[in-house]
Amino acid sequence: MVVDNRSLRSDRVFHALADPTRRDIMRRCFTEESSVSALARHYPMSVTAVQKHVNVLEKAELVTKRKAGREQLVLANPLGLRRASELFFEFEQLWRHRIEGIDAVLREPPSEGTQ
Amino acid sequence: MMAITNVRTDEDALTLSIESEFASSPTRVWQVWADPRQLERWWGPPTYPATVETHEFVAGGSVGYFMTGPGGDRVHGWWRLLTIDEPHSIEFEDGFADANGAPDPQTPVMIIRVTLEETSTHGTRMTIMTTFASIDDMHYVMSRGMKEGMSQAISQLDTMV
Numbered sequence: 001m002v003v004d005n006r007s008l009r010s011d012r013v014f015h016a017l018a019d020p021t022r023r024d025i026m027r028r029c030f031t032e033e034s035s036v037s038a039l040a041r042h043y044p045m046s047v048t049a050v051q052k053h054v055n056v057l058e059k060a061e062l063v064t065k066r067k068a069g070r071e072q073l074v075l076a077n078p079l080g081l082r083r084a085s086e087l088f089f090e091f092e093q094l095w096r097h098r099i100e101g102i103d104a105v106l107r108e109p110p111s112e113g114t115q
Numbered sequence: 116m117m118a119i120t121n122v123r124t125d126e127d128a129l130t131l132s133i134e135s136e137f138a139s140s141p142t143r144v145w146q147v148w149a150d151p152r153q154l155e156r157w158w159g160p161p162t163y164p165a166t167v168e169t170h171e172f173v174a175g176g177s178v179g180y181f182m183t184g185p186g187g188d189r190v191h192g193w194w195r196l197l198t199i200d201e202p203h204s205i206e207f208e209d210g211f212a213d214a215n216g217a218p219d220p221q222t223p224v225m226i227i228r229v230t231l232e233e234t235s236t237h238g239t240r241m242t243i244m245t246t247f248a249s250i251d252d253m254h255y256v257m258s259r260g261m262k263e264g265m266s267q268a269i270s271q272l273d274t275m276v
Binding site: 084085087088090091092094095096097098099100101102103104105106 | 117119122124126131133135137138139143144147153156157158160161241243245250253254256257
């Protein structure tokens, strides 16, 4: 019924945060960097699987990664969530609300109102 | 049948574009912007209904409005109309005002461009592009009254998903 290509960015953030392991990764590297291998020790999964989760978070700009020797250090990027993406999402919701309101006005019989 | 057909954000240019389609003609959709009594029925965010006080709907003209929050608090705002091409496009600045309706120069201004195009089925495709000057501006706008209503709307959305 409704063709709805939501903003790619909102999709990425929601997708990234929909998974409990990824939310836990975010929490663990909120205040200090953590290597991917150190993160992997907390979960019953391979380092590669954790690396994949980190990549999803990075794509959504929820974490940043940097190389230190052979390690990859991960740090949460709460600004990425709180500022740009969340704000765009809120404005998107505001306009969705307004467009629904416009639709309600348009659905009324033409005799009503000032037109 | 109304449908939101596309949402695009450009985080470098700080623009948000939302495209929707309505069964009504562009001349009819134009009225929801051009008629202050229709405009005030949908402009306010959730829990902040708008009241339009002045409405000079011509290029260079201005619109003055306020939005009333659930606690009776009022957020005043203004538009300055940059271009008007009936029934095709409207471009205006939207900003905050003080309690007397005078534009507050300390606060952000957004630029909103509305485009109405007739669809093949004689309905209207409406595209609304909002441009912000900075992320801080976006943050400020949401913090002024919009936030509470918006988070309510989002939690309603959550219960539907």
